[in-house]
Amino acid sequence: MVNGTQNKDAGEATVFTGRVRSRARGTLATCGVAHFVHDGFSDSLYVLLPLWAEAFGFNHAQVGLLKTLYSSAMAAFQLPAGVLAERWGQRGLLVAGTILAGCVVMLFGLAGGFAGLLVLVLLSGLSSGVQHPLSSSLVASAYQSGPRRAALGTYNFTGDLGKVAFPLAVAGVAGFAGWREASFAIGGFGVLAGAGIFFALHRFDAGARPSVATDESVDRHPSGWRIRDRRGFSLLASISIQDSVVRTGFLTFLPFLLIGKGAEVGTVGFALALVFAGGATGKLLCGHLAERVGIIRTVVLTEIMTGLGILCLLVLPLTAALVLLPLVGLALNGTSSVLYGTVPEFVDSQRQSRAFGLFYTLAIGASAVSPLLSGVLSDAAGLTVTLCVLTAIALAVVPLAFLLAGSIAAARTAAQLQD
Numbered sequence: 006m007v008n009g010t011q012n013k014d015a016g017e018a019t020v021f022t023g024r025v026r027s028r029a030r031g032t033l034a035t036c037g038v039a040h041f042v043h044d045g046f047s048d049s050l051y052v053l054l055p056l057w058a059e060a061f062g063f064n065h066a067q068v069g070l071l072k073t074l075y076s077s078a079m080a081a082f083q084l085p086a087g088v089l090a091e092r093w094g095q096r097g098l099l100v101a102g103t104i105l106a107g108c109v110v111m112l113f114g115l116a117g118g119f120a121g122l123l124v125l126v127l128l129s130g131l132s133s134g135v136q137h138p139l140s141s142s143l144v145a146s147a148y149q150s151g152p153r154r155a156a157l158g159t160y161n162f163t164g165d166l167g168k169v170a171f172p173l174a175v176a177g178v179a180g181f182a183g184w185r186e187a188s189f190a191i192g193g194f195g196v197l198a199g200a201g202i203f204f205a206l207h208r209f210d211a212g213a214r215p216s217v218a219t220d221e222s223v224d225r226h227p228s229g230w231r232i233r234d235r236r237g238f239s240l241l242a243s244i245s246i247q248d249s250v251v252r253t254g255f256l257t258f259l260p261f262l263l264i265g266k267g268a269e270v271g272t273v274g275f276a277l278a279l280v281f282a283g284g285a286t287g288k289l290l291c292g293h294l295a296e297r298v299g300i301i302r303t304v305v306l307t308e309i310m311t312g313l314g315i316l317c318l319l320v321l322p323l324t325a326a327l328v329l330l331p332l333v334g335l336a337l338n339g340t341s342s343v344l345y346g347t348v349p350e351f352v353d354s355q356r357q358s359r360a361f362g363l364f365y366t367l368a369i370g371a372s373a374v375s376p377l378l379s380g381v382l383s384d385a386a387g388l389t390v391t392l393c394v395l396t397a398i399a400l401a402v403v404p405l406a407f408l409l410a411g412s413i414a415a416a417r418t419a420a421q422l423q424d
Contacts, residue, residue: 028211053175079373083365084362086362099139110192114184142361304409305406311333318392
């Protein structure tokens with residue numbers, strides 16, 4: 006698959022020039038901003054959750070429920086967003102979701118307790134549900150005749166930059182002004198970003214509402230999903246599900262692990278920034294690593310590193326744990342970069358929005374379940390047992406990765422024959 010994609014990119018490089026290249030880069034940059042903002046909102050919760058727990062007296066199960074509700078709402082709107090975009094266009098939905106998400110995050114600062122936060126977290130997840138399928142589809146379409154895998158890898162990298170910047174900003178502002186003021190600040194930034202995204206996408210003529218003729222021709226196609234290799238897509242999604250369960254469960258309770266080692270709020274924010282900085286590096290590094298050593302070897306390596314890293318964090322003192330966190334983050338997020346970049350290889354280009362929507366629904370749906378179950382298990386058996394279970398789930402990806410090898414080989418052969 007990888008080699009086939011490389012050949013295709015090289016063969017089509019002559020048409021990816023001039024105005025087409027400029028518009029593609031502009032679309033990528035704009036979608037990168039959207040990813041930066043929405044992933045920043047999402048991962049700011051990892052800083053806000055322990056602050057809310059302290060302010061309102063939440064237990065681990067309540068903390069897990071809040072994160073689960075957010076991820077569930079986000080997962081629930083992935084597929085509808087992808088389908089609606091086929092009729093209404095990606096631009097309007099993406100802008101509306103970004104502005105609404107910013108408004109809701111600002112309202113976090115007015116929350117008075119668990120019930121209010123439940124409602125706001127639900128709305129926040131729904132509004133952010135538009136970003137992944139629509140932005141991924143916009144980037145994939147913009148680079149249809151160019152280096153698509155590299156473009157999607159760059160798009161994924163921008164999300165990790167948001168994961169670094171927003172938690173740091175929340176921790177910094179909360180440290181001297183309070184978490185309510187931090188919510189107002191990042192929410193307002195999101196509203197302004199949403200307005201900028203609208204004007205940018207309009208300038209690059211990206212994500213507009215499809216013409217009636219195009220829309221009808223798509224709707225009347227006999228195959229609604231047009232997934233070319235269902236077995237390969239299913240295995241890819243299964244690995245993504247397990248990877249998401251481990252990542253979200255670990256990140257939700259990492260602050261509590263660090264607090265147990267003596268970390269303060271500022272240190273927790275710094276620690277999360279270290280994890281996400283490592284994750285951003287992993288998104289770029291693992292994409293290139295997959296090109297050199299193969300998708301399967303890269304996935305196996307990152308999952309084994311993730312499992313061993315979590316086990317080491319359990320026994321290391323705070324300072325040593327902080328040193329290890331960037332490497333854990335690299336492995337934790339590296340797998341997803343390889344998986345997301347592979348989705349277009351299994352799906353027809355006319356159904357990319359809904360295919361990405363389905364893929365993200367499954368992954369984020371798994372992320373939704375993980376914090377709640379992890380919280381319940383942590384309350385019942387302790388945080389150490391919970392993290393050991395997450396380690397086992399990470400290592401269970403290895404046999405699935407070897408099963409995926411056959412589908413990857415078949416897809417590579419099909420791509421080479423098409424070229």
